[in-house]
Amino acid sequence: MARQYMGEWIEKQKPYLLLLLTFILMNVFASKAYTDVGATRVYIAELLHWSYDNKGVAIELFDSFDPSFRRKFMPITLPLKRIINGYHRTIENDIEACYIGESKDNVEKLGFNINRIYSNPITVTDVVALTLKQEKIIRNWEELQDKNIGIIRGLSLDIFSQQKIKNITKVNTLQSLYGMLKNQRLDVVISFFPDAKELLVNTHHDFTFVINRYYDTFHCENTEAGRYNVEQFNTQLSLAINDRRYEAILKKHWSVTSEYLILMKGLSGK
Known part of the structure; x- marks a missing residue:
């Protein structure tokens, strides 16, 4: 009786089971192709x-x-x-x-x-000193002295040590870095150009003052x-x-x- 009931149930569910099997196989092969x-x-x-x-x-x-x-x-x-x-x-x-x-x-x-x-x-990416548009553009190392500077964690600090730049805050994400600049917890952020449109919209920098250049x-x-x-x-x-x-x-x-x-x-x- 149970076997008969199960057989009838499978027969009724065949269209749905076939659809499910097709979906599973599509995903398997799509993943394999990817x-x-x-x-x-x-x-x-x-x-x-x-x-x-x-x-x-x-x-x-x-x-x-x-x-x-x-x-x-x-x-x-x-x-x-x-x-x-x-x-x-x-x-x-x-x-x-x-x-x-x-x-x-x-x-x-x-x-x-x-x-x-x-x-x-x-890509070619420059590491530059960005300030808010209402603030003065940083044009050289001397103008970075005594500024509160933010930098993305992971960027090399060697060049800053050579230039005797000390007031550096390391930040985990670019979003946090720019947020701290916007809220004036930082004077300058050391970041990338070109970069995300929404991050650069409120900042400016001197194109001739390039801290580092990456040929990614x-x-x-x-x-x-x-x-x-x-x-x-x-x-x-x-x-x-x-x-x-x-x-x-x-x-x-x-x-x-x-x-x-x-x-x-x-x-x-x-």
């Missing part, structure tokens, strides 16, 4: 409009690449203060990994004994696999720049000029 099993880890710093809550320039640009390339990687986002160590620990444990962000010069100053290979620049790259350990990944990344980046996907993604998140886009097209090597 990231292969055993995919290479790619580390991306968790910053607003760079890679934050699965949105931002780095993650959206990477996701726009050809699926046959993109699915070979598993993005891992961590706060800036943790991301470099996480990336290097992975490589030191003989696990293939890559990183989106940071320039060759800046990475190699960190002192990790890893031979890397770097892509063409993804995609870089991997210099192995056969790493060299192939960087070569393929360069191809995908060039395609994105030339078919204007790159421009659309940057303009969605950052304040960028036509001169900046021309510069990036030249640096892509195409």
Whole structure:
């Protein structure tokens, strides 16, 4: 009796069960097409409009690449203060990994004994001194003396020590950093340009006073696999720049000029 009842119930539920099975299979295969099993880890710093809550320039640009390339990687986002160590620990444990962000010069100053290979620049980012628009623009190191300065935790402080700048507050997120400036708990923030439109709207800076410059790259350990990944990344980046996907993604998140886009097209090597 129970078997008969169960058989009748299954017969009635067949359309719904088939729909459920279809949904499950679609998700399984969609996930597999997006990231292969055993995919290479790619580390991306968790910053607003760079890679934050699965949105931002780095993650959206990477996701726009050809699926046959993109699915070979598993993005891992961590706060800036943790991301470099996480990336290097992975490589030191003989696990293939890559990183989106940071320039060759800046990475190699960190002192990790890893031979890397770097892509063409993804973006050029200046580290600048920003003040509220009603306040005086900072034009040199001397004008930073005795100011209350905020900096995103994870940025190198070496250059500030060399310039004998002492009044520095480390902040975990860009949102908090700009909030403290807006509320006048800070006089100056040391941050990125170009950056998020909503963060830059109330600030200004001297374009000629550049504290540091990052040629953000995609870089991997210099192995056969790493060299192939960087070569393929360069191809995908060039395609994105030339078919204007790159421009659309940057303009969605950052304040960028036509001169900046021309510069990036030249640096892509195409």
